[in-house]
Amino acid sequence: MLQPSSLPMYQEDHEMKIKLHYQPNPVIVKELRSRMRGWRAFAILTGFLLGTAAACYGLYRIVMATIYYNYGRSFGSPSALIGQTMFGGLALFELLLICFITPALTTGAISGEHDHQTYEMLMATPLRPRTILWGKLVSALGYIFLLIFAAIPLASVIFLFGGVAPKDMLKMLIILVATAITYGMLGLFFSALLKRTGRATVLTYAVILSTLFIPLFIYSMLTLTSQGREPSRAILYLNPLSAIASVLSLSTAFESGMFPSILGMPYILTSGAMSRVWGPQGLIVLRPLWQYTMALYGGLTLVLYLLSTQLIKPVRRWRIGWRGLLAALLVLALYGGAAWGGFRLTAARYSNAASLMGTPTPVAPWIVPSGVVAVAKEEENLKIQDQAQIYAAVVRQLVEHDSSFGENPHFPVVYIVRRIGSDDDSTEMSSELTEAILEKLSDFAASVEFVDDQLQVIAPTPPTGKVLNDGVIIILGDIGWEDETTALVDGSLHSADLVATGRTYRLQRVDGVWQVVGDTGTSWISQANQGE
Amino acid sequence: MIAIRTHGLTKRFGKLTAVDHLDLVIEQGTLYGLIGPNGAGKTTTLRLLAGLLEPSEGEIYLDGQRVRDAQQASRVIGYMPDFFGVYEDMMVWEYLDFFARCYHIPAAQRQQIVDELLALVDLTEKRDAYVQTLSRGMRQRLCLAHALVHDPQILLLDEPASGLDPRARVEMRELLRELRAMGKTIVVSSHILSELAEMCDAVGIIEQGRLLVSAPLQEVYRQVKQDRTLRLRVLSDQERAIALMRNYPGIGEVYAANGDHIEANFVGDDAATAALLTHLTAQGVAVVSFGETANDLEDVFLRITQGIVS
Numbered sequence: 001m002l003q004p005s006s007l008p009m010y011q012e013d014h015e016m017k018i019k020l021h022y023q024p025n026p027v028i029v030k031e032l033r034s035r036m037r038g039w040r041a042f043a044i045l046t047g048f049l050l051g052t053a054a055a056c057y058g059l060y061r062i063v064m065a066t067i068y069y070n071y072g073r074s075f076g077s078p079s080a081l082i083g084q085t086m087f088g089g090l091a092l093f094e095l096l097l098i099c100f101i102t103p104a105l106t107t108g109a110i111s112g113e114h115d116h117q118t119y120e121m122l123m124a125t126p127l128r129p130r131t132i133l134w135g136k137l138v139s140a141l142g143y144i145f146l147l148i149f150a151a152i153p154l155a156s157v158i159f160l161f162g163g164v165a166p167k168d169m170l171k172m173l174i175i176l177v178a179t180a181i182t183y184g185m186l187g188l189f190f191s192a193l194l195k196r197t198g199r200a201t202v203l204t205y206a207v208i209l210s211t212l213f214i215p216l217f218i219y220s221m222l223t224l225t226s227q228g229r230e231p232s233r234a235i236l237y238l239n240p241l242s243a244i245a246s247v248l249s250l251s252t253a254f255e256s257g258m259f260p261s262i263l264g265m266p267y268i269l270t271s272g273a274m275s276r277v278w279g280p281q282g283l284i285v286l287r288p289l290w291q292y293t294m295a296l297y298g299g300l301t302l303v304l305y306l307l308s309t310q311l312i313k314p315v316r317r318w319r320i321g322w323r324g325l326l327a328a329l330l331v332l333a334l335y336g337g338a339a340w341g342g343f344r345l346t347a348a349r350y351s352n353a354a355s356l357m358g359t360p361t362p363v364a365p366w367i368v369p370s371g372v373v374a375v376a377k378e379e380e381n382l383k384i385q386d387q388a389q390i391y392a393a394v395v396r397q398l399v400e401h402d403s404s405f406g407e408n409p410h411f412p413v414v415y416i417v418r419r420i421g422s423d424d425d426s427t428e429m430s431s432e433l434t435e436a437i438l439e440k441l442s443d444f445a446a447s448v449e450f451v452d453d454q455l456q457v458i459a460p461t462p463p464t465g466k467v468l469n470d471g472v473i474i475i476l477g478d479i480g481w482e483d484e485t486t487a488l489v490d491g492s493l494h495s496a497d498l499v500a501t502g503r504t505y506r507l508q509r510v511d512g513v514w515q516v517v518g519d520t521g522t523s524w525i526s527q528a529n530q531g532e
Numbered sequence: 533m534i535a536i537r538t539h540g541l542t543k544r545f546g547k548l549t550a551v552d553h554l555d556l557v558i559e560q561g562t563l564y565g566l567i568g569p570n571g572a573g574k575t576t577t578l579r580l581l582a583g584l585l586e587p588s589e590g591e592i593y594l595d596g597q598r599v600r601d602a603q604q605a606s607r608v609i610g611y612m613p614d615f616f617g618v619y620e621d622m623m624v625w626e627y628l629d630f631f632a633r634c635y636h637i638p639a640a641q642r643q644q645i646v647d648e649l650l651a652l653v654d655l656t657e658k659r660d661a662y663v664q665t666l667s668r669g670m671r672q673r674l675c676l677a678h679a680l681v682h683d684p685q686i687l688l689l690d691e692p693a694s695g696l697d698p699r700a701r702v703e704m705r706e707l708l709r710e711l712r713a714m715g716k717t718i719v720v721s722s723h724i725l726s727e728l729a730e731m732c733d734a735v736g737i738i739e740q741g742r743l744l745v746s747a748p749l750q751e752v753y754r755q756v757k758q759d760r761t762l763r764l765r766v767l768s769d770q771e772r773a774i775a776l777m778r779n780y781p782g783i784g785e786v787y788a789a790n791g792d793h794i795e796a797n798f799v800g801d802d803a804a805t806a807a808l809l810t811h812l813t814a815q816g817v818a819v820v821s822f823g824e825t826a827n828d829l830e831d832v833f834l835r836i837t838q839g840i841v842s
C-alpha cells in the first residue's frame with residue numbers, strides 16, 4: 001500500500017486556490033454524468049421527438065378532417081388555420097409533457113439522498129444547501145429544457161403554414177420554461193419536506209393536477225351559474241393552460257371558430273371575453289392572463305426555493321438568523337418590486353383594462369359575455385367620422401395592398417358588407433356611417449357599394465362562388481382598442497366564396513388622420529384548390 | 533493538544549436520552565475507540581460531532597474551536613457513516629471526484645488526489661467500475677476514501693469494520709494505523725472491543741448514552757486487572773483455604789473448581805494479590821499454584837456494561 005504522507009500532493013494546502021478557480025456546481029456535474037449516461041437519456045429524447053412529430057401530423061390531419069367535414073373539399077388550403085392549430089396543439093402537448101415529466105425528475109432529488117443513505121455524506125461536506133438545491137434543480141430542468149428546445153426545430157414547421165407570429169412562439173417558450181421551473185421547484189420542495197420519494201411524487205402530481213384543472217372547473221361552474229357575468233379572471237391566474245390559451249387567443253384571429261371545436265374546453269374558457277372586453281371607448285385588450293401567471297410563478301418559485309434551502313439543512317432548520325431572514329425578505333421584496341414595476345410600466349397598454357381589473361366581481365355591466373362580440377351602445381363615444389376614416393383606411397389597405405392578387409389589381413366594384421362582426425352577433429352600420437365611408441372613398445378607382453349580405457353578390461350559377469361583376473367583397477370587423485390612439489380592426493377581402501384573405505389591422509391617428517400602421521397577429525389566406 | 537472536546541453533550545429524542553452529558557476529551561493524533569452495545573449512543577455521538585445533529589445541550593470544540601453546524605465541522609472532519617449508500621450509475625473515480633468537488637478542491641489536484649486515495653484504499657483496479665458493482669468491503673473502503681478527500685485532521689468512522697471478513701478487518705486496521713501515522717485524530721466506533729483492542733490508543737466505553745470509562749488503553753487494562761479472577765491449587769485442606777480467603781478483604785465469591793482448584797473473584801492491584809498469597813502461606817496453607825485466569829477486554833466490556841442493558 002502506498003504511503004500517502006510521502007506523496008507531496010497530499011501535504012499541499014489547497015485552501016489557497018479555492019477562490020481563484022471557478023468551479024461548476026458539483027451536484028450538476030454528478031447528476032448530468034449519471035443521467036446522460038448510456039442509451040436511456042437519448043432513447044427518451046428520440047421517443048419524445050417522434051411523439052412530437054406524430055402529434056404535429058395528427059393535428060394536421062384533424063384540422064383537415066374537421067374542415068372537410070364542415071365545409072367540404074372546396075374550402076381550399078386553410079394554411080394559417082393549420083399553423084395555429086399545430087401551434088396550440090404543440091404548446092399543449094409540451095405543457096402536459098412538462099407536467100408529467102418534471103415531478104418524475106425532481107421529486108426524488110432530495111428524498112433520493114435519504115432513500116439511498118447518501119444524505120449524511122452529502123451533508124458532511126461543506127456544500128451549501130442552496131448549492132445542492134440549485135444543482136438538483138438545474139440538472140433536472142436541464143433535461144426538460146433539452147426536450148423543450150429539441151422540439152423547436154420541429155415546431156418551426158409551424159412557420160411553413162403561417163398564422164403564428166414569432167413573438168407568440170417566444171411567449172409560449174417563456175410560459176413553458178417558467179412552468180417547468182415552477183413545477184420542478186415544487187417537486188424539489190416536497191422532496192425536501194417529506195424526505196420520501198413516493199409521498200413527494202404523489203403530492204406533487206396532486207398539486208399540479210389541481211392547478212391544471214380545478215381553476216378551469218371553478219371558472220366554468222361560475223360562468224354557468226352567474227348568468228352571463230364573467231367570473232373574476234384571477235381564478236385562472238395559476239393555471240398554465242389558460243396562460244397558454246391567452247397567448248393563443250391574441251394570436252389567432254379575433255373569432256376563429258375552429259379552435260374550440262378541436263382542442264376543447266381550455267380554449268372555450270379563455271376565448272372572447274377572457275382577453276378583450278368592451279369598455280366605454282370600445283373593445284379593449286386586457287392584460288393577457290399569462291403575464292399574471294408568470295409573475296405569480298416567479299414569486300412562488302422564489303418562496304419554495306427559500307423554504308427548501310432551510311428544509312435541506314440537517315440541523316437548525318427554522319432557526320434562521322436575522323441576516324438570513326433579512327436577505328430572504330430583501331430578495332422577495334426585490335422580486336415583488338420588479339414585478340410591480342413591470343406591470344406599472346406596461347399599464348398604459350392595458351390602461352382601460354387596469355381600471356377594469358380593479359373592479360371586483362360582480363363585473364361591470366358592459367363586460368360582454370364570453371363569445372359575444374357586438375358593437376355596443378358606446379358607439380356614440382366614437383365619432384362617426386373617426387369610424388368612417390378607420391374603415392375607409394382598412395378598405396384601401398385591403399384592396400390596394402393586401403388583396404394578394406399581385407400588383408395593382410383592378411376590381412371594377414368593391415362590395416362592402418354592411419353587417420359588422422361575426423355571424424351570430426352582428427350589427428349593421430348606420431346610414432350615417434356608410435355615407436361617411438363612401439365620402440372618404442370618393443376618389444377610389446373602383447366603385448363602392450354596400451350590401452346587406454355577401455351572398456347577395458356571389459354568383460349562384462356557375463362559376464359558383466364567384467363574386468358578381470368581377471368584384472370583391474369586403475367584410476369588416478368591430479373596432480377594437482389597443483389603447484386610446486391605436487385601433488384594431490379585422491378586415492377580409494373575398495374574391496370568391498372561399499378565396500379570401502384577412503388580417504387584423506392596427507391603425508393610429510397621425511396628424512388627425514387614421515392610418516394603417518401594421519397588422520397584428522394573423523393574416524390568413526385561403527384559395528380554392530384548382531382541381532376541386 | 534486536544535482535538536475533540538465535548539462539554540455536557542446531550543441529545544434527546546423525545547423522552548429518550550440517546551447521549552447523556554458526555555464529556556469527551558480526545559488528544560490529537562490518537563486513535564480513539566468508542567465502544568458500547570447496540571443502542572448505546574455511539575452513532576448519535578459521532579453524528580453530533582460531525583454537526584449532523586443538533587445537541588439538545590452542551591458544546592463541542594474541535595481543535596479548540598466551538599463548532600455549531602455541519603458547515604463548520606466539515607472542513608476539519610472526515611465522516612464515514614455506519615450505513616451508507618452509493619450513487620447509482622457512477623464510476624468509482626467519479627464518486628471520489630464528486631466529493632472532491634464538494635470540498636472545492638481545484639481541478640488540477642482532483643485527479644491526483646483521487647488516484648492517491650484509490651491507491652491508499654487499494655481500489656486502483658476498480659477505478660472505472662461502477663460503484664454499485666463493488667463488494668461490501670470495497671464500498672467500505674471507498675467510503676473511507678471519500679472521507680479523506682479534503683485531508684481532514686479528524687476522522688469519525690462509525691463501525692468501519694462491520695461486515696468485513698477477517699482479512700479485510702486486518703487491512704482496515706492497517707489503514708487506520710497508517711492514517712494515525714499521518715497525524716490524524718481518529719475516532720472509531722464499534723461494539724466489539726477486541727476488534728479495537730490492539731490498535732487503539734484510548735477507548736471510551738459508552739452505555740445508555742453515558743460515558744462509563746474514557747482512558748488510555750493501558751489504564752483501562754489496569755482497571756480491569758484490579759478486578760480479577762484468581763485460580764489456585766492447594767496441596768491439602770481445601771476447606772480451610774476457602775474459609776481463609778472468604779475472610780480476606782477484597783475477595784468476592786470463592787468456590788471450589790474442578791479437582792482441588794479454587795477460584796475467587798478479587799478486587800485489588802498486583803501488590804494486593806501478592807499480599808494475599810503471603811497471607812495464605814503465612815497461615816500455613818500449602819499453595820501449589822497461584823495465578824489469575826486471563827481476562828481479555830471482552831470480559832471487561834461485559835463486566836462494565838453488565839446488567840445495564842437488557
Ligand SMILES: Nc1ncnc2c1ncn2[C@@H]1O[C@H](COP(=O)(O)OP(=O)(O)OP(=O)(O)O)[C@@H](O)[C@H]1O
Pocket residue numbers: 545548549550568569570571572573574575576577614723
Ligand atoms: N433519529 C432518531 N430518532 C429517535 N431515536 C433515535 C434516533 N437516532 C437514534 N435514536 C435512539 O438513540 C439511541 C442510540 O442510538 P445510536 O444509533 O446512537 O446507537 P449505537 O450506539 O450507534 O448503536 P449500534 O451499535 O446499534 O449502532 C437508540 O436507542 C436509538 O433508538
Ligand SMILES: [Mg+2]
Pocket residue numbers: 574575576614690
Ligand atoms: Mg451505530
